[in-house]
Amino acid sequence: MRKILLGITIGMVVVLGFFGLSKNRTGEAGKERFPLEDFSILQANDRNGGLGFLMVNQSYKNYEFKKEYPWYLWVDIEVREKNANGHPTSNEATHLNNLEDEIDAELKKVCGRHYLGRTTFEGTRELLYYVDDPEKANAVLQKLASNPNSIRQFQFKIEEDKEWSKVAYLFQQD
Numbered sequence: 001m002r003k004i005l006l007g008i009t010i011g012m013v014v015v016l017g018f019f020g021l022s023k024n025r026t027g028e029a030g031k032e033r034f035p036l037e038d039f040s041i042l043q044a045n046d047r048n049g050g051l052g053f054l055m056v057n058q059s060y061k062n063y064e065f066k067k068e069y070p071w072y073l074w075v076d077i078e079v080r081e082k083n084a085n086g087h088p089t090s091n092e093a094t095h096l097n098n099l100e101d102e103i104d105a106e107l108k109k110v111c112g113r114h115y116l117g118r119t120t121f122e123g124t125r126e127l128l129y130y131v132d133d134p135e136k137a138n139a140v141l142q143k144l145a146s147n148p149n150s151i152r153q154f155q156f157k158i159e160e161d162k163e164w165s166k167v168a169y170l171f172q173q174d
Contacts, residue, residue: 073128111131
């Protein structure tokens with residue numbers, strides 16, 4: 001009898017867990033709240049005519065759930081080791097990518113976050129997100145930014161942008 005009850009309990013947990021995950025991933029009519037990643041790497045010029053690179057998740061071009069994630073989160077990381085064009089050296093890119101992974105993992109633990117991509121222009125790397133809980137995102141980033149042992153120091157800003165207008169330029173590139 002215990003084996004049967006245990007089997008039923010485990011089965012219910014698995015079924016409920018499946019529906020819980022489905023609920024978090026999809027919205028109405030099965031549309032994806034967290035779409036599959038589809039990154040493009042684009043080139044652009046900065047205000048001074050310098051070359052920059054944008055890594056953009058094209059899955060968000062016509063994203064339908066913007067209003068559920070109305071908080072624009074911008075993280076600015078200084079590039080320390082630069083090549084002749086002002087872009088990160090290979091070693092610096094490793095440091096920047098590691099910090100980016102750390103920031104993303106910590107945000108993922110506390111809030112719904114959508115990583116739209118990053119820009120790299122002369123001397124700076126910017127990470128672009130939209131989140132559903134600005135207070136939790138702020139707390140995590142304050143903690144990471146104040147860590148004296150961090151790979152790189154960074155600044156960040158969170159502001160409301162229900163229409164995602166601050167990143168519209170990412171999807172207008174040819």
